[in-house]
Structure formats: C-alpha cells, structure tokens
Amino acid sequence: MKITFLGTGTSQGVPVIGCSCEVCRSVDYRDKRLRVSVHLQVRDKSIIIDSGPDFRQQVLRERIKKLDALVFTHEHKDHTAGLDDIRAYNFSQHKDIPLYGEERVLEQLKREFAYIFADFKYPGIPQVQLHPIDEEPFEVEGIPFTPIRVKHFKLPVLGYRVGDFTYITDANYISAKEIEKVRGSKVIVLNALRKDQHISHFSLREAVALLEDLQPEQAYLTHISHLLGSHREVEQELPDFIRLAYDGLQIEV
Structure with a gap:
C-alpha cells in the first residue's frame, strides 16, 4: 500500500490568510500545508480519505487519474468542501463514485450539496453512491x-x-477500547x-505521549497549524520514530 499525504494542514491551512508569523512566511515547502487528506493506493484501487476545499489542487498535484472511492472521517467543511470536484472522475471513468461515511455525515452532505441529490439533476453534477457505515x-x-x-471535542x-x-x-480523545484497535499498527x-x-x-505533547505508548x-x-512551529525546528524535538508529515510525502506500508 502506498500512502500519499494530500494535505497536512489545519482547517485554515498554512500559511494562514493575513498572518505574517515566521511559519507563514517560511520558504520551506514543508511548511506549505493544504487542508488535511490522504490518498491510499492499494494494489489497483485508488481511495481518498476526505475531500477538503483543496481537493482539486491536491489530486492535480499528485496526478491521481483514478478514484475508486471517497471515505469521510466527519462532516466538517475542511474535510468535505471539495466534493463537487469528483465529477471529473465521473466523466473519465463513466461511473458513479462510492462515498463512505456515517449516516450523520452523509445527511450533512445531502444538505450542503443538495443539487447532487435533487430529484431533477442538472447535467454534469457529481454522480455518487452513498454507503452508510x-x-x-x-x-x-x-x-x-x-x-x-x-x-x-464533543463530535464523534x-x-x-x-x-x-x-x-x-x-481527535483529542480516544478511549482505551479504541486504542486497542490501533495497537500493533x-x-x-x-x-x-x-x-x-x-x-x-491533540497537542504535540499529547500526540507524542500516545504514540510512545503505541510504539x-x-x-x-498531521492536521498541523502554523502555531506548532516550523517543520525543521519541530522535527528536531521529536523521537526518532515520529516525523511531521508534509504535503506530497509518500510512504509505503
């Protein structure tokens, strides 16, 4: 499985509009963070987790020519706002794109992208199949x-x-039961x-503590804001097995 980080930034991205802090002014490409998303290439299947507002830019940058499914973590706009741009895959693949998400998330998509789900469908809109999970x-x-x-916070x-x-x-809380599902990764x-x-x-300290337990x-x-600090400086503070992700980073598992 090849994983590509499409975006590693928080909801505002980095740099932040109107901000002149050191991180936002950085010329290090690793400090330029689009909204968070990840692409999984598993054998011949191409799957993306979350389609934020930078979706089009991200898939063009990584030359992702095929999309087999889109999986959502939750309904916030920085994870869903780019949904309309999947229509390019409808045109090239001649098929509907499966969307996976909790019922609550899919209902939110129906409200925010009502034209996709209208009884009378305007020509050229995204074609999707909903899969509640x-x-x-x-x-x-x-x-x-x-x-x-x-x-x-309080949102599942x-x-x-x-x-x-x-x-x-x-995330800022994971129960002991759910942590056991992660252990061994x-x-x-x-x-x-x-x-x-x-x-x-999670703060940096909280995330590192959890990862040190999971080993x-x-x-x-990921989901890094400009308030964390520069990529170069923060990486020097981390244990050897923990790195900061950055946009475009590819790893294999």
Whole structure:
C-alpha cells in the first residue's frame, strides 16, 4: 500500500490568510500545508480519505487519474468542501463514485450539496453512491477498513485502520477500547495541532505521549497549524520514530 499525504494542514491551512508569523512566511515547502487528506493506493484501487476545499489542487498535484472511492472521517467543511470536484472522475471513468461515511455525515452532505441529490439533476453534477457505515468493520472495493471511534471535542469522528496503517485526524480523545484497535499498527498517522493544549485536537505533547505508548515502527503527525512551529525546528524535538508529515510525502506500508 502506498500512502500519499494530500494535505497536512489545519482547517485554515498554512500559511494562514493575513498572518505574517515566521511559519507563514517560511520558504520551506514543508511548511506549505493544504487542508488535511490522504490518498491510499492499494494494489489497483485508488481511495481518498476526505475531500477538503483543496481537493482539486491536491489530486492535480499528485496526478491521481483514478478514484475508486471517497471515505469521510466527519462532516466538517475542511474535510468535505471539495466534493463537487469528483465529477471529473465521473466523466473519465463513466461511473458513479462510492462515498463512505456515517449516516450523520452523509445527511450533512445531502444538505450542503443538495443539487447532487435533487430529484431533477442538472447535467454534469457529481454522480455518487452513498454507503452508510458505523463502527463495524467494512470493505471499500474489497479492502477491509476498521473504524476507530475518536472524539473531536464533543463530535464523534472516525479514524481508520487499513491493514498495518492507521489514520486518525481531528481527535483529542480516544478511549482505551479504541486504542486497542490501533495497537500493533506498523504506521500510525495522528493529529497534532499545536504545542499548547486545544479543546478539540491533540497537542504535540499529547500526540507524542500516545504514540510512545503505541510504539509503531513509524508515526507521522498531521492536521498541523502554523502555531506548532516550523517543520525543521519541530522535527528536531521529536523521537526518532515520529516525523511531521508534509504535503506530497509518500510512504509505503
């Protein structure tokens, strides 16, 4: 399985509009972060987790010419706003795109993209198939996914384990039961918003502590804000097995 980080930034991205901090002014390409998303290439299947507002830019940058399914973690706009751009795949593949998400998330998509689901469909709109999921394991194009229930302040969010790879974003609490679903993963991706504690995201210290308990072979931090610090400086503070993810990073599991 090849994993490509399409975006590793928080809901505002980095740089932040109107900000002149050192990180936002950085010329290091690793400090340029689009909204968080990840692409999984498993054998001949191409799957993306979350389609934020930078979706078009991300798939063009990575030259992703095929999309077999789109899986959602939750309904916030920085994870769903790019849904309209999947229509390019409808045109090239001549088929509907399967969407996987909790019932609550799919209902939100129906409201925010009402024209996709209208009785009278305007020509050229995205064509989708809805697949409601819950906390039970499910398959995407024959590939097993294990949902990991996390909390984003009070909002229930899903992370996913796919084989030896676990991806969790937008979390600041994971129960002991759900942590056991993650344990044993060779590669774990976890959100770390900033150094100071936050109401709905793990801080750097909290994320590192959890990863030190889980002890994967390799871990990557994502959903990073400009308040965390520069990529170069923060990486020097981390244990050897933990790295900061950056846009365009590719790994194999």
